[in-house]
Amino acid sequence: MVSNNLYFLIDNLQDIFLVIGALIISYIIYFYISYFTRSNPLPGPLPLPIVGNLLVYSGDAGKLAQELRKKYGDIYEIYLGSTRTVWLNRADMVDEIMLSNNRIAENFNLDEVGVSDKGVLFNRNLDDVMYHRKIFDKTILTPQFVKNIIPITQSLFKELESLWKDYGCLEGDKEIDFCLWMERLGFECMLKLLTNFRAYALINYYNFLNPKQKVTVPESPLSSVVTEGFIKNIHNYFPIVHHFFFSVKSLLRAPGKRKNTNYFLKEKYSLDSNIMNIIKLRKSQIENSSIDELRENQDLLTQFITMNTEKDITKGITDDFHSEPMSDGNIRQNLVEELNSGIVTSSSFLCHMIYFVARHPKVLQQIQEELANVIGTNEDSEITFEDLNKLKYCRAVITEVGRLHTFVPINARISSKPVVIDSYKFPVNQHFIINATAIHLDPKNWNNPEEFNPSRFLSNDKNTLMMFGRGLRSCPGRNLAMTQLKILMALIYRKYDIELVDPTAPIKYKYAIISLCYELKVRIKLRKN
Numbered sequence: 001m002v003s004n005n006l007y008f009l010i011d012n013l014q015d016i017f018l019v020i021g022a023l024i025i026s027y028i029i030y031f032y033i034s035y036f037t038r039s040n041p042l043p044g045p046l047p048l049p050i051v052g053n054l055l056v057y058s059g060d061a062g063k064l065a066q067e068l069r070k071k072y073g074d075i076y077e078i079y080l081g082s083t084r085t086v087w088l089n090r091a092d093m094v095d096e097i098m099l100s101n102n103r104i105a106e107n108f109n110l111d112e113v114g115v116s117d118k119g120v121l122f123n124r125n126l127d128d129v130m131y132h133r134k135i136f137d138k139t140i141l142t143p144q145f146v147k148n149i150i151p152i153t154q155s156l157f158k159e160l161e162s163l164w165k166d167y168g169c170l171e172g173d174k175e176i177d178f179c180l181w182m183e184r185l186g187f188e189c190m191l192k193l194l195t196n197f198r199a200y201a202l203i204n205y206y207n208f209l210n211p212k213q214k215v216t217v218p219e220s221p222l223s224s225v226v227t228e229g230f231i232k233n234i235h236n237y238f239p240i241v242h243h244f245f246f247s248v249k250s251l252l253r254a255p256g257k258r259k260n261t262n263y264f265l266k267e268k269y270s271l272d273s274n275i276m277n278i279i280k281l282r283k284s285q286i287e288n289s290s291i292d293e294l295r296e297n298q299d300l301l302t303q304f305i306t307m308n309t310e311k312d313i314t315k316g317i318t319d320d321f322h323s324e325p326m327s328d329g330n331i332r333q334n335l336v337e338e339l340n341s342g343i344v345t346s347s348s349f350l351c352h353m354i355y356f357v358a359r360h361p362k363v364l365q366q367i368q369e370e371l372a373n374v375i376g377t378n379e380d381s382e383i384t385f386e387d388l389n390k391l392k393y394c395r396a397v398i399t400e401v402g403r404l405h406t407f408v409p410i411n412a413r414i415s416s417k418p419v420v421i422d423s424y425k426f427p428v429n430q431h432f433i434i435n436a437t438a439i440h441l442d443p444k445n446w447n448n449p450e451e452f453n454p455s456r457f458l459s460n461d462k463n464t465l466m467m468f469g470r471g472l473r474s475c476p477g478r479n480l481a482m483t484q485l486k487i488l489m490a491l492i493y494r495k496y497d498i499e500l501v502d503p504t505a506p507i508k509y510k511y512a513i514i515s516l517c518y519e520l521k522v523r524i525k526l527r528k529n
């Protein structure tokens with residue numbers, strides 16, 4: 001009896017395997033028939049079913065884009081999972097497509113981390129995106145808002161200098177990791193600017209480095225927030241998105257991937273709950289304050305929370321089509337994106353600038369001459385918005401760093417109408433990847449593109465520059481970032497000499513949507529004159 005049942009089971013199992021095998025083979029045949037008969041075939045590696053070309057992806061999309069360009073030319077196609085993406089590598093190819101307001105297709109796993117239906121960067125709800133962008137245009141993009149970062153950065157830089165002094169690293173003989181200090185400075189500046197809270201990240205980091213001579217951390221409503229953990233969450237935000245974006249959904253939990261997937265989900269959860277605690281705290285403060293008290297400080301968080309409520313302090317930045325308050329999910333995600341971009345992108349950028357300038361003494365000399373001419377020789381004087389506007393060479397240095405080392409090396413758009421590129425016709429909803437690095441290093445656009453030469457931006461028009469993207473989805477923090485980078489440049493270079501511990505080593509960064517610096521060992525010394 002038992003052996004009869006066993007034979008029956010084995011017979012049926014064989015049938016089941018045969019059916020599954022036939023289905024798989026049919027799918028593979030169907031996949032390759034569709035592939036070889038697709039319209040507009042472009043050069044590119046042969047994709048595999050389900051994973052597409054993701055198996056060739058080793059973690060750096062910027063480098064991959066360059067390698068593929070060498071092999072396949074200015075336009076080629078790559079399958080990210082089952083999505084066919086067309087990669088564009090020349091400035092004249094991207095003009096029209098950059099005007100589209102749509103960035104991310106459905107099947108990139110971003111729903112898993114809750115970023116595709118909230119905020120701006122990866123949100124697929126275009127009505128929400130454009131609404132949030134309108135709000136940004138009336139807040140973070142305005143000169144009134146941007147100006148606030150100047151006193152905040154100057155005062156926090158003084159706090160940093162005093163900690164550096166106590167730490168004994170201003171004599172030029174002690175190594176520090178500039179990247180970690182700048183992330184914490186950026187964190188305090190952005191937290192203050194966007195939420196009007198302090199978390200004392202600089203002091204906490206000093207205490208971590210110097211456990212025997214701790215500095216007292218002042219009382220703060222955010223004292224329950226563990227700043228080092230919070231900063232790690234923020235640092236990890238783009239790596240989280242990168243992990244999910246460049247993975248096939250069915251393999252996210254496969255051995256070898258599962259550990260990272262779980263780690264990143266935990267980090268995102270922790271980031272969200274830290275941000276939610278800040279929102280709850282501000283909401284309770286709003287409940288207990290009059291509208292006049294709230295008007296005294298126009299931080300972004302209070303504006304997000306009060307818009308379209310009876311305590312609206314925003315002077316109507318919303319529009320006629322949106323009469324509801326912003327949802328908690330959108331407040332949270334917008335704040336995550338602003339904080340993250342303001343902290344990690346700007347501090348990584350600053351580290352790259354320090355690195356380039358340290359390797360080009362003539363550029364440093366010109367920066368210092370401009371600072372002396374515009375701001376004067378008093379190394380502790382207040383720096384104003386008007387001073388910063390006169391720093392043309394410093395601006396050129398920042399722009400040249402952004403060109404030579406493209407911070408967002410590849411960018412994405414989806415066509416919102418049919419488009420013709422290089423005589424290929426593409427339908428609506430075609431996914432494009434724009435290789436900004438290739439455009440920044442194209443000899444057709446730039447003389448000696450591999451050379452670090454800030455002076456090119458004193459005369460050259462910047463038509464093909466993609467440092468802050470382009471079109472309706474260009475970076476809304478561009479004015480803020482420029483101002484903050486200039487003020488930090490001024491505060492650092494008018495007073496200190498910075499030496500790379502290993503001047504011959506390449507800078508340490510990894511690709512994670514942006515180019516994320518994770519270590520910059522330097523020695524700092526007060527300037528002699």
Ligand code: HEM
Nearest residue numbers: 120121338341342349407408468469470473474475477481
């Ligand atoms: C050096 C610093 C920065 C660089 C190089 C940079 C670069 C970029 C780039 C290339 C994009 C994509 C634009 C496009 O697709 O056309 C972007 C988007 C964005 N950036 Fe920045 N950014 C910086 C700083 C900031 C700051 C300080 C903030 C805000 C506080 C910010 C907020 C954003 C947001 C919210 C988006 C998404 C916009 C959208 O999807 O419509 N960025 N940034």
